[in-house]
Amino acid sequence: MVFAVNPGDQFAAFQASAMSSGNSSTTPPTSTSTSVASNPSSTGTNYRVIVGGTGVLAFQPDTVTAQPGDSVTFEFHVKNHTATQSTFASPCTSMSGGFDSGFNPVGTDATTFPTYTVAVNNTTPVWVYCAQSGHCQQGMVFAINAPSTGNTFDAFRAKAMGNTTSSSGSPSGTSSPSPSSTSNSAAGRVHIQSIAGLSAVFFTSLLFLL
Numbered sequence: 001m002v003f004a005v006n007p008g009d010q011f012a013a014f015q016a017s018a019m020s021s022g023n024s025s026t027t028p029p030t031s032t033s034t035s036v037a038s039n040p041s042s043t044g045t046n047y048r049v050i051v052g053g054t055g056v057l058a059f060q061p062d063t064v065t066a067q068p069g070d071s072v073t074f075e076f077h078v079k080n081h082t083a084t085q086s087t088f089a090s091p092c093t094s095m096s097g098g099f100d101s102g103f104n105p106v107g108t109d110a111t112t113f114p115t116y117t118v119a120v121n122n123t124t125p126v127w128v129y130c131a132q133s134g135h136c137q138q139g140m141v142f143a144i145n146a147p148s149t150g151n152t153f154d155a156f157r158a159k160a161m162g163n164t165t166s167s168s169g170s171p172s173g174t175s176s177p178s179p180s181s182t183s184n185s186a187a188g189r190v191h192i193q194s195i196a197g198l199s200a201v202f203f204t205s206l207l208f209l210l
C-alpha cells in the first residue's frame, strides 16, 4: 500500500516495485494506458488509481490532488469492484447524476485490467466508493481534491466505516461544523423545531403585548 504525490506515470512502477509479491506474471502495468477515454487535453495529468488487488480492499492511492484538465483513470484489479461517485454526507450511496464505472470482475490470473477514466473539470472535491457489497463499509473509498480541513478524506472514510463519533478531542457542543453534519440530522431537525417553537412562543407573547 503505497502513495505518491504527483508521480506522473511513474506511480505504477513505484507500486509494482513495492508489491514484489507473487503475482505470477510480470506484465508491465502501463500496458492498458491506451484505453483511456477521450484524452481531455494534451497538457493535463492523468492519475492512475489501482482499484483492489490481491488481499487489498482499497484505492491506491486513495486521494489525488488534480487540476481542471487532468484526469483520473481507475484500473480494476482482482475481485469485482466499482468506482462510484457519492457525496461526503453519504459515502456508500451512489450520487444522483454522479459517475459510476459499474462492476469490473477481474480474475486472479488476469494480465489485463479494465479501466475507467473520469475527467477533472474543477477543484471541487469528488468522493468515490466501491459499490461491491461491504467494501465501502470496510473503507474502500477514494477522493479527488479532498479538503485538508473540515470534510477531509479521513472524515469521509470514517463516515463510510460508520465511525461518526470519532471527532478528534473536541467534546460535543462546540462549533466545529464539519464531521457531525449527517449522523445528527435527526437531532438537528429537532433542534430547529424547538427553535421554531421558541420563536412562536416569542411571537405570541409579542402579540400579547401589542
Ligand SMILES: [Cu+2]
Binding pocket: 052, 057, 080, 081, 082, 130, 131, 132, 135, 140
Ligand atoms: Cu470493492
